[in-house]
Amino acid sequence: MLENPQEYLALTNKEELSMSRTQRKYDHEYKVQAVKLAREIGGAKAAKELGIPEGTIHTWLKAVRAGTLDIGDGAHTPDSAMSLAEELAMLRKRVKDQDKEIRRLKEENEFLEEASAFFAASRRKSARTKE
16 A cells, blocks of 8 residues: 555546546545545645546545545544543443453352362262272
C-alpha cells in the first residue's frame, strides 16, 4: 500500500479516466485515499486534482462522518469518539464482569479439587479393602 494518498490516486485515476463519464465506480481504497487527500488539501482542490466531481468527494466525506465509509485508523473525530466518561463506564463494567467470571471459575475449581480429593480418598479406601 502506498503511504502517500496522491501516489495511489494518481496511479488508479488513470484507469478510472478510461471509464464512461456518466457513471464511474471507485474501489474502496480509492475512496479512502481521496478522502484523506480531501482532508489534507480540501474537498474542492482534491476533486479538481483527481478529476472527479466535487459532489462525489463531499458525498464520501459525509459518509465518513456518518460512519458508513470506514477509512481506517484516525477516522473518528472528537464528536464520534467515545467520551472519557463513557469509556470509563464501559471499562468499569468490563472489569466487573471479569471479576464475576473469575469468582465463578474459582468456585468451580474449588469444587473440582474437593471432588478430586473425595474420589482419590475413595479409591485409596477401596484399594485397601481389596488387600
